[in-house]
Amino acid sequence: MVQGKLDTLIGKPSGYIASLPPVVKRRIEGLKGIQQEHAKIENEFQLEILELEKKFAARYAPLYSRRSDIITGKAEPTDEEVAAGEAADSDEEEEDDEARVTELDESAQNADDIKGIPQFWLTALKNHAIIGDQITEKDEEALKHLIDIRLEYLESKQAGFKLLFVFEANEFFEDTVLEKTYYYQEEVGYGGDFVYDKAVGHDIKWKTDKDLTKKIEIKKQRNKNTKQVRVVKKVVPTDSFFNFFKPPQPPSVEALEEGDVEEEELEALDEKLEIDYQIGEDLKERIIPRAIDYFTGKALDYEEDEDEFDEDGEFSDDDDEDEDDEDDERRKVRAPSTSQQGAEECKQQ
Secondary structure (H helix, E strand, C coil): CHHHHHHHHCCCECCHHHHCCHHHHHHHHHHHHHHHHHHHHHHHHHHHHHHHHHHHHHHHHHHHHHHHHHHHCCCCCCHHHHHHHHHHHHCCCCCCCCCCCCCCCHHHCCHHHCCCCCCHHHHHHHCCHHHHHHCCHHHHHHHCCEEEEEEEECCCCCCEEEEEEEECCCCCECCCEEEEEEEECCCCCCCCCCEEEEEECCCCCECCCCCCCEEEEEEEEECCCCCCEEEEEEEEECCCHHHHHCCCCCCCHHHHHCCCCCHHHHHHHHHHHHHHHHHHHHHHHHHCCCHHHHHHCHHHHHHHHHHHECCCCCECCCCHHHHHHHHHHHCCCECCCCCCCCCCCCECC
16 A cells, blocks of 8 residues: 555645554654654764864874974975975976965065065965965955964863964054964754754954955045035945854844845855854864965876865866865765745655
């Protein structure tokens, strides 16, 4: 009887489960209960992985500290470190210099005047596809003072991580460290991965007239009666990498339930959240661990390879939309949607 129902409902939505006999429905509910137990184990699994990440973060820490010392000029690499780097290069084809670095000032052209590796993090960030597009010319002047990007895991019970952008003294803001914290939801998502809950930024202490996230629009207004003209200055938001520290905030549940938010607004917000979470994840998983590869441009070759070949190693000439879908599947942590959509009705394929 059940098979007969299936045969008549192939490709048709809904109605099937509701039409099943009570004894079959009971078995289905039992399977759902088993699935709930599976979800609990998945949650424990992800938490164990997070603890393992924290453990190995402690082992990476001395390497990142050593890297920072060389970048900032506090130390020079040892002969052994240089030899290891040269050996790694010899195992690969000679790479093109793809790094999008700004030319050094004339005063720094003399090797004796160069301290550490100038503009290391600015170059690394510009070589990331998404971040590079968000860095303006004005941002570059501030990011030249960026001397390190660090990762810290949260010690609280709530899972998540913190990104710390360390700056030397500069003419743009008073802060020496700009922070961005990402929190995960308590329960893992449907696919067994952590889901982002929210991001908390940093209130940058900009110096006078140095706020790169705002610009001043000057307009002239004429008085209808006196005919006198006055100049009006208006401060408006502008594109800037430093908007990264003012993450988009999803609307409240009440606003969603009452329908106070337009669908177009939700779609735009979803896109902004997705980009924000992706940047945070890429900084954590790619840029910080492999900063030298982003500085030299080597990482670009690997990212291009990921786009050109599918999961089976076959060359793929699918359109950009398909490539974006593959990128979504590779993500370890998912971004939640701001919209509250009901579950789709059961369909028999």
